[in-house]
Amino acid sequence: MYRTSGAPIELQLPPEDRESAPFTGWTRAHWEAVADHWLLGLRPHTSPGHAAVLPPASRLSVSGRRSDGLEGFARSFLAASARIAGARGADPENHAEWYAAGLAAAVEPGGPEAWAHAADTRRAPVEGPAQPIVEASAVAFGLALSREWLWDRLDEGVRQRLGAWLAHHASLQAWDNNWLLFTAITEAFCDSAGIPVARPHAEADVERVESWYLGDGWYNDGPLETQGRALDHYNSWVIHPYLWMWYRLRGDRAPADRRARYRERLAAFAGSYSRLFAPDGSPLFLGRSLAYRTAVLAGPWAAALEGVSPLAPGATRRLASGTMRYFTDRGAGSTGPLALGWTTGEYLPMVQGYSGPGSPYWAGIGMLGLSAPADHPLWTEPEQPQPSERNDTPAxxxxxxxxxxxxxxxxxxxxxxxxxxxxxxxxxxxxxxxxxxxxxxxxxxxxxxxxxxxxxxxxxxxxxxxxxxxxxxxxxxxxxxxxxxxxxxxxxxxxxxxxxxxxxxxxxxxxxxxxxxxxxxxxxxxxxxxxxxxxxxxxxxxxxxxxxxxxxxxxxxxxxxxxxxxxxxxxxxxxxxxxxxxxxxxxxxxxxxxxxxxxxxxxxxxxxxxxxxxxxxxxx
Structure with a gap:
């Protein structure tokens, strides 16, 4: 059993394997250990029914405690769903059971842990927090990853109530930037699960995001005329993984030319973005929401899972393991919950007002590679050099x-x-x-x-x-x-x-x-x-x-x-x-x-x- 009181437990990692991982020493077992440590370390900071997760922090977000509790659950579920999916039913820490209980408590009619419904951003002024739009998408993304081991096994009543909560958020109009993909993913999951959405608009929203494409695999985060040239890590921790999941959920219903266009853009992104990681794993320090840390890995993982990355599977894993190890070695999530900072501990001057105690767990989308099974080339091929350490790559x-x-x-x-x-x-x-x-x-x-x-x-x-x-x-x-x-x-x-x-x-x-x-x-x-x-x-x-x-x-x-x-x-x-x-x-x-x-x-x-x-x- 995981200790629920006293001092935080130190992260315990397996021995390094320098034969299959000559650059980092890390294997899939190291990733599983980190994922389990993050998730188990949050359990002492949850509500009795598991529907709210609120790790310690010196402040709440502008959305308030109730929204922040939902955020902690939804964002940690990103890591949990990848861990559950890749293990193909092996779940020694009972992550699926734990999150299933939280989902049930979250939609219990009149229950003390019932999740809030987001406000409609089309109405000015916006009355109530809009943040649950984001968290609904994280829940939908995670359910899509782990469908066979979680969604399909939920009680029918829970599925109906959770589906209604998701459908509400899918019908809302989000802000005109990467938020359009939040409602799009939620709608796509609802559609794949046979859940009706009152006002579907995801097709148009996704095409609007596609219209912000600039080149080299990168999208502007919103219209140039209102956002300026907004280029940052949101390309990797939201835009590309969400577009990847969108086309995956739509399958043959997505026009073939649009899917082919996106695959080309994802490949280009993996090539250009991979240049921004140093040999020691440190990513570029640029842009907002940097407390998300390892979420920078979601784009490269998505390209590899889609089979379009210009990097060999061993090079993708080397890049990802280097970055995960960079943060882990510096204390991020090693001895306690992830904090609102960069390495270990809080650093609030770099944090935006919308971020709360659970916000750093968007880092969990950076564990997307764990959703691939253990026999996938991402985990079986030996590590290869990443672009910043290859002699045949221009400086x-x-x-x-x-x-x-x-x-x-x-x-x-x-x-x-x-x-x-x-x-x-x-x-x-x-x-x-x-x-x-x-x-x-x-x-x-x-x-x-x-x-x-x-x-x-x-x-x-x-x-x-x-x-x-x-x-x-x-x-x-x-x-x-x-x-x-x-x-x-x-x-x-x-x-x-x-x-x-x-x-x-x-x-x-x-x-x-x-x-x-x-x-x-x-x-x-x-x-x-x-x-x-x-x-x-x-x-x-x-x-x-x-x-x-x-x-x-x-x-x-x-x-x-x-x-x-x-x-x-x-x-x-x-x-x-x-x-x-x-x-x-x-x-x-x-x-x-x-x-x-x-x-x-x-x-x-x-x-x-x-x-x-x-x-x-x-x-x-």
Whole structure:
């Protein structure tokens, strides 16, 4: 029996197997152990009937306790359903029985644990939480995965009541972004189970999502005119796995040309996205909802399960095991429930208001590969190198439809994205300022081993950004990307209008071109500035325990970091008489300790006009 009181139980893993898994040592048994540990570790934090799961956290989401309890159940069910499905009936921890009891309690008429019904987002103002739309889709996704061992074995009355609850959410109109797929999946499951839906609209919603396709396997998360260029991990933890499940549930009823089109896009995504994982398993730190952690693996798993991935099965498993091990080795979910953070423990500055105690368990969709049986090539083929460690893979690759350059440093084991294409900002608007939004979209560069600065670092606007600064040291923020271009595999450029206090700064404009060479990036800035504003550029912020460094001589390079990582920013042109310094911070990243940013200040306070500033950025 799993202990239900006292100190959390440590994760117990089987011995490594370096013959079948020469890169990570992990086999299917390791994945099963992690899944069981996550799921059993939640049982002490559940309601008596199992319908609500509320792990400890220092805050609830904006949707409230009742919705958060449903969220904890539904999201942990993503991992449970994959574990149940792949085991093909072998269930020593009784996960199927445990979740079946929760489903029954959730739809008991007048029961104390009955799940809430989501509000209709078509009515303004929205009265009540809309969040159950998301959680209904997770329940539907999990039931589709584990149908034979769970849904088919539920009591008929429970199936009818649960079906009615799902059908209600399938009939609702969701927000005009990835949420359209939540109702679509719920409707598709209902249809596959013979459950009528009052207002079916999934076909149109899926085609609308398909219309947001940009290229290189990636979708924008909503219309460009309202969401800006919203490119982030939602492509892997919602858009691709949900589209994959949608076409799977529709089967022959989905038009053949649409299914073929999606398979091509899924294959392209697996190829481009797999470049964003470092050899040590760390994924790119970019975008919102990063507390979902291993959900980044859902897209690559889906491509492999569909049989369209350009990666060999052994390479997919190596990538996935590397990332799962990266988080597990750093304490995420190892000694207690997953927290609202990145590695171990909470880090609330990076968390959005919609996230609650159970939100991190969306990570469970990253266990999608466990739904494949033990004799699947994903589990029987030996591990093979992932793209970031293959010598025959170019160190630099362009994703022109995204406005990104992806660079892998084989010497330092870090993957960098030069970002000229994502901002999550409406055209003509300032970068998002809400909690957990601005830092993860508005920077010119993101990596697998650093985090942008939150809190005071974001307010100062130094890291990874060229700002105009006034006499009171107020710094401009990056406005929406006005346009971008990518040339070859190592050159990209974009322009934006700087904003100050939420308004565009008149007469100001910044055009930036990035050129990659070896482990360095040269940034060339063409700056139009009004009178009285000076130029300040910041390099990559790095977590460090080092003490504050003194300013360096005028014209010299600025650097930050310690023995783990060193961030360097050196002037090449247009910085005559510049001042180089290091800005120290406290815990402004989820990577722990303090942090530092190397900074260059242009000499004097210009009279306004146009100038060119060229610098080199390096991280190693």
């Amino acid at each position: 630099t690759v362009a994703l022109p439809d995204l406005g990104w350059l992806v660079a892998t440093s084989r010497r330092h084991g870090v993957v960098r994205v030069v970002n000229h294409g994502t901002d999550h900002t409406r055209p003509g608007a300032a970068a998002p300022t809400g909690e957990g939004y601005g830092p993860v979209y508005a920077r010119l560069g993101y990596t697998t081993h650093t985090s942008p600065g939150f809190g005071q670092a974001w307010s100062d606007g130094a890291d990874g950004h060229l700002a105009l600064v006034d006499a009171w040291e107020r710094a401009t923020t990056r406005g929406a990307i006005g346009g971008f271009a990518v040339r070859g595999e190592d050159v990209a450029a974009s322009w934006h209008q700087p904003f100050i206090g939420g308004r565009a700064l008149p007469g100001a404009r910044v055009v930036t071109a990035s050129v990659l060479h070896a482990d360095a990036e040269v940034r060339c800035h063409l700056v139009d500035a009004p009178e009285g504003w000076t130029v300040r550029e910041g390099g990559t912020l790095v977590a460090t325990e080092a003490a504050e460094k003194p300013s360096l001589p005028a014209g010299g390079a600025a650097w930050a970091g310690d023995d783990r990582w060193r961030s360097v920013l050196a002037p090449l042109a247009g910085w005559s008489g510049a001042r180089a310094e290091t800005l120290p911070y406290g815990a402004v990243t989820p990577l722990g300790g303090g942090a530092e940013v190397p900074v260059l200040w242009a000499a004097g306070r210009p009279e306004g006009g146009r100038g060119v500033h060229v610098s080199v950025h390096a991280l190693g």
